[in-house]
Amino acid sequence: MSELIKDLKEAKETKDKAKEAAAQAKLDQIISYDEQFYLPCFGKRVPLVVDHGRNVYLYGTDGKKYMDMIGGIAVNTLGHNNGRLTRAISSQARKVIHCCNYYYNEPQTLLAKKLVEKSFADKVFFANSGAEANEGAIKLARGYWFHKGTPKPKIITATMSFHGRTMATIAATGQEKFRTPFGPNLPGFEYVPYNDINALKSAIDGETGAIMLELIQGESGVHPADFDYVQAVRKLCTENKILLIIDEVQTGIGRTGTLFAYEQYGIQPDIMTLAKGLAGGVPIGAVLANKMASTGFAPGDHGSTFGGNPLACAAGLAVLEEIESKNLLGNVNTVSAYLQKKLANINKKTKKIAEVRGKGFLLGIELDSGSASEVKMKLFEKGFLVSAIGSNVIRIAPPLILSRFQAIKFTSALQDVLQGKE
Ligand SMILES: Cc1ncc(COP(=O)(O)O)c(C=O)c1O
Known part of the structure; x- marks a missing residue:
């Protein structure tokens, strides 16, 4: 029995590895085509090939799920696939x-x-x-x-x-x-x-x-x-x-x-x-x-x-x-107040945030030290999409449907990143 379980486990690992390799090959191909065929306006992009979206989440062709805290730069008002x-x-x-x-x-x-x-x-x-x-x-x-x-x-x-x-x-x-x-x-x-x-x-x-x-x-x-x-x-x-x-x-x-x-x-x-x-x-x-x-x-x-x-x-x-x-304006006001309170708490703990600016779901989190691009990439690795402006501002502009629960998930990931937790 234990042999069978071992075999099944190995087979699953092999399948997962093959899937991962295929996703990586696809990513490499898209990046290489982009470099060859697209005017170089965007420099090196975040290594994500978007496949589809639902609610506040985007899914890559590798099957990974990302909370979209930038919403296509303030575009995806209703999230994805509304x-x-x-x-x-x-x-x-x-x-x-x-x-x-x-x-x-x-x-x-x-x-x-x-x-x-x-x-x-x-x-x-x-x-x-x-x-x-x-x-x-x-x-x-x-x-x-x-x-x-x-x-x-x-x-x-x-x-x-x-x-x-x-x-x-x-x-x-x-x-x-x-x-x-x-x-x-x-x-x-x-x-x-x-x-x-x-x-x-x-x-x-x-x-x-x-x-x-x-x-x-x-x-x-x-x-x-x-x-x-x-x-x-x-x-x-x-x-x-x-x-x-x-x-x-x-x-x-x-x-x-x-x-x-x-x-x-x-x-x-x-x-x-x-x-x-x-x-x-x-x-x-x-x-x-x-x-x-x-x-x-x-x-x-x-x-x-x-x-x-x-x-x-x-x-x-x-x-x-x-x-x-859906009273989304009400949602923006409630969840934004909550987000801002959470960000203030993060700062109390980490002392890494110089200022939080903006209104509603257009917020700029100015870092006290460290690079916004690095924070952006660490958040990406944890499954969250944000934008970095200049050297030290993280901008979020999520869909107006972002829930309090999703806001908690985001702020706790940000806290981990600012505290250097993997
Ligand atoms: C305030 C403002 N005006 C104009 C634009 C340009 O919009 P578009 O990229 O759709 O041409 C932007 C884009 O970021 C913007 O933020």
């Missing part, structure tokens, strides 16, 4: 995936209506990404002044901001490293320090048509705007008749615990952009504008072949319905 979202996408795909904007389509109109009902906005335009939404916002602001007959092309943005990778949005981005290699850059942008109202006041001149800001600078280390600053910016814009563009590409769609982050600042923008989380992973971008700013586009001024296609808009509708019906 029933309502996949049903909406597949049923729309069976009807029609794309029709051009020569015609009307119901999901586009209904999503625009829903966004208007839930926000400050009167009008919406759909694009396909955050950068494209910001391109639209920049054009809309310039178009507004042009159509008024007094062109004011200058747009003031913040240093360390991030607005995208296209030519206009790198020009809007207040970080030289994104602009310099691709000059000459689009003129008409000026950068001022974030959270400094006097710097903003000094930069305004007769050419200034708009101010463009994020409410949390996500890509440069999760830095939130101060409440008083945002209030003062709004007042400044109103007094000087300058358009206020708020880039909520990363903060929008419940990420910070309200549907839009501007709600927490007691202000309303004139123009707002959305993307990432809006369709839960189907590419989409949106420009939202109040009545006044909407006059920036006349027929023929702007457009998009794919933007507003029925598939992406059906997905967007499903995301908004699910947020509402």
Whole structure:
């Protein structure tokens, strides 16, 4: 009997080893193809070939399970394989995936209506990404002044901001490293320090048509705007008749615990952009504008072949319905408070965290010492996916469905990593 058990055990070990070797061979092949065939934009990536996902977990082709604490960089609002979202996408795909904007389509109109009902906005335009939404916002602001007959092309943005990778949005981005290699850059942008109202006041001149800001600078280390600053910016814009563009590409769609982050600042923008989380992973971008700013586009001024296609808009509708019906904003607020308490406790024990910044499910954990990339890779080995920003910030942006139990699992893994436990 014991011989039989031994044989079975050996057979299982041999099978497991063969499976592991096959998974490793697949990983090696994908990495080698990536090096050969993909433009080297991403450098060396985390060695995970994603196969499928469910709830807050991603599974590799090797069968390993990872808690997705970065959610496709604030994109997978409902996690992976959400029933309502996949049903909406597949049923729309069976009807029609794309029709051009020569015609009307119901999901586009209904999503625009829903966004208007839930926000400050009167009008919406759909694009396909955050950068494209910001391109639209920049054009809309310039178009507004042009159509008024007094062109004011200058747009003031913040240093360390991030607005995208296209030519206009790198020009809007207040970080030289994104602009310099691709000059000459689009003129008409000026950068001022974030959270400094006097710097903003000094930069305004007769050419200034708009101010463009994020409410949390996500890509440069999760830095939130101060409440008083945002209030003062709004007042400044109103007094000087300058358009206020708020880039909520990363903060929008419940990420910070309200549907839009501007709600927490007691202000309303004139123009707002959305993307990432809006369709839960189907590419989409949106420009939202109040009545006044909407006059920036006349027929023929702007457009998009794919933007507003029925598939992406059906997905967007499903995301908004699910947020509402499952009270995901409530979940973000409860679990975020819990996460932040746990992170404070970890710091008491380890003294390894300098600061935790952000709101809701967009948090930056600044390390006191050690490298964020190393912590990221150690978390990966333990089955958790996060992003590292710069040398010392771990960013998490999990799906809005993350439970308290899953938050405990993550924080205890982080504590182990910070304490050097295997
Ligand atoms: C605030 C903000 N704006 C714009 C973008 C660009 O979005 P996309 O990558 O979809 O073009 C990002 C992406 O990280 C972002 O965080």
